Structures are given as structure tokens and as C-alpha cells.
Amino acid sequence: MKKIVLIIVLTFISCNSNKKKQNEELPGRLGNKDLTVNEDKRINQNLLKAMVKAGLDGVPPTPTVNYKSTRQEIQDYNNNLEPKYQGVFGDIFSAVELPEGLLNQTETIKGEDDNEIKLYITRPAEISGNLPGILHIHGGGMAIMTADDPNYIYWRHKLASTGLIVIGVEFRNTAGVLGEHPFPAGLNDCVSALKWVYENKKKLGISKIIVSGESGGGNLSIATGLKAKEDGIINYIDGVYAQCPYISNLYNKGENELKSLIENNAYFLRTDDLGLTASLYDGIESKNPIAWPYHADKKLLEGLPPHSITVNELDPLRDEGLVFFEKLKEAGVSAEAKIIKGTVHAAENIFPLDIPEIHNQAIQDIKNFSYNLKTAE
Numbered sequence: 442m443k444k445i446v447l448i449i450v451l452t453f454i455s456c457n458s459n460k461k462k463q464n465e466e467l468p469g470r471l472g473n474k475d476l477t478v479n480e481d482k483r484i485n486q487n488l489l490k491a492m493v494k495a496g497l498d499g500v501p502p503t504p505t506v507n508y509k510s511t512r513q514e515i516q517d518y519n520n521n522l523e524p525k526y527q528g529v530f531g532d533i534f535s536a537v538e539l540p541e542g543l544l545n546q547t548e549t550i551k552g553e554d555d556n557e558i559k560l561y562i563t564r565p566a567e568i569s570g571n572l573p574g575i576l577h578i579h580g581g582g583m584a585i586m587t588a589d590d591p592n593y594i595y596w597r598h599k600l601a602s603t604g605l606i607v608i609g610v611e612f613r614n615t616a617g618v619l620g621e622h623p624f625p626a627g628l629n630d631c632v633s634a635l636k637w638v639y640e641n642k643k644k645l646g647i648s649k650i651i652v653s654g655e656s657g658g659g660n661l662s663i664a665t666g667l668k669a670k671e672d673g674i675i676n677y678i679d680g681v682y683a684q685c686p687y688i689s690n691l692y693n694k695g696e697n698e699l700k701s702l703i704e705n706n707a708y709f710l711r712t713d714d715l716g717l718t719a720s721l722y723d724g725i726e727s728k729n730p731i732a733w734p735y736h737a738d739k740k741l742l743e744g745l746p747p748h749s750i751t752v753n754e755l756d757p758l759r760d761e762g763l764v765f766f767e768k769l770k771e772a773g774v775s776a777e778a779k780i781i782k783g784t785v786h787a788a789e790n791i792f793p794l795d796i797p798e799i800h801n802q803a804i805q806d807i808k809n810f811s812y813n814l815k816t817a818e
Contacts, residue, residue, distance in 0.1 A: 504518060506717060527586070574605070574638060652681050655790050685758050751806070755783070755784060
């Protein structure tokens, strides 16, 4: 009897030991729920130093609201996030010089709701002839930040310096200084900007139109294509380049089909913050594919122009971008995907001086994608 008990105990210990070993082999917080980005061996060390300097390392603070809070309380919470991020990015980009040899102009157009939409246009001064045009849609979860923030001014200038004409869209947000405008206000503004750029291609000297953005801008870039297809103007778009797209609205789920939401949770971004921001856009449970393109079916995706999807290895949003890439391929869309190793969400946009090779490669990839596209017409 003692021998049987001993065998059972040893078996139990062995099973627990194996399970612990298996967990330890899983990446990120799948293997250790308390792991921080500082401790993850995959992180690019130059990036980590920059994150520490900017105060973006460790675990972000727990939100002061939750899904049971009122909409106004969640609204106020997001309103307060905007100046904090703008302060951090302002400090980072105060040391970054804008490329020279560029021309800037501003246009104000009318939106679908008779609202004004400001467009920031940056082009090379010395290059003649038609050039690819980037309709750039900034990040911020469709909720905060503006196209006039220094990080986005720099990104447009850097793209333009490679021989592109870049048009930044000042769309309506769900929070912050450009809020409170839930879905589909911001998307409507992006589609209005697309129509204006297409109608003024000759005047602008644009040969083709690529819609591009990161995070919430990645969502709106993809969604602009979906809405354009619905509206019968998909031929206006020659390509879509979406960086770390925020597209699933699965952020308030416990057991999740997207493992990166667990694996990389609280690495710069928290999934509860992502869910709270999403709730302002189109509701906590929304699976509207025009608001959340991850949920688009094959029929909606068929006939879209070429897409390039880039994701960051240590980003909670990584897997939704990769799954969407697979859906595009299944629908017959020409698509490519890239995982940027060792980086957190949008690091290639945020830290140009600290990870210059990664930053410059991201810029070059967008240029190459744009120049290699065939026009839709």
C-alpha cells in the first residue's frame, strides 16, 4: 500500500514539474503571468533603454475605471490619457530633427456631416513628376492624439523625404480635443479625405493612393478600404499598409483566441485599457466588421487592393494582425505580413533615434510597397 501511495505522489510531483517546465517555455506572460517587458529576454535592449528613459517600461498603471463605469467616466479617463501621451511623445520628439527639402501645405475640406477636416500635405520640393501618395491616418485607438502632434508630423516628413506625397488626416476622435465622436464619425472623415485626394490626384501630382496608419490608424486604414468597397469606390485605393492594427475588440475576454493579448499584456499597452477605449468607439461587444475589421468575412474582403500588415513581436495586438493577414489571403487578396522582432507596439514609429535601423527599415518598407504597386485603374 505504501508503495502505491509513493508511486502516486511521485507521479503527481512529476506531472506538476512537467507542467511548470512547459509553462516556463511559453513566451511572455503565457509562461509567467507576472513577467514585465523589462524581464522578457526577447526585447530589443536599445528599445528597452529608451522605454526606461521615457517611463514606458514596467507595468502601466491600472485604469481608474472599468467596464461597469459609466460612459462619461470612461470618456473622462480617455480624455485625461491624451495629454499624458502627448507629453511623453513630445519629449521624445523634441530631440528629433525634421528632414529638409520638403514643402508643406494645409487644406480644409468638408466632411460627410458638413464638418471641417484638416489635411496636412507634405511633399518633396525637388522631385518632379507624379509620385505615390500616402493617405496617413494617425494612431491613438480612434480616441486620442492628433495629426498635428510632433510624432506624426515627423513620420509624415520622414515618409515624404523618400519620394512620397503624404496627406495626414485630422479625423474626429471619440475622446480628447477632437472628441466626442463615436463610430462612424472618424471613419467617415477618412473616406471623405480619400475622395478628395482621388478627385485631386492630378493637381497633387499623385500617381497612386496608399492608405496607411498604425494602431487605431491601422484600423481606420483597413476600414477605409472596406467602406470604399461598400460605397463602390474601391478603385480609389491602390494599396493599404497597416501597422500594428487595432482591429479585434476582443480585449475584455478572459480566455482569448488571440494569445498575444495574454502573452504581451501590459507590455506598454494594457488589454483593459484597449477594451475601455474600444467601448467608446462602437461598444464593448461590437463585432461590426467596418468598425472592427478582424470580424470581416470572406465576401467582404474579396476584391480588396493589396495589403501589407506589420506587427510587433511583443505587442498584445500582434495576433489579430496576423490572423487578419491569413483572412485576406483566404479571400484571394494579395497580402504580405511582417513581424518586427524584439519590439513593442508601434516602437518603429515612436523611437526613431533609439532603434534607427528598425525605424528606417519601416519607412523603406512603406516606400517599397508604394512604388511596387500597380495602379487600381
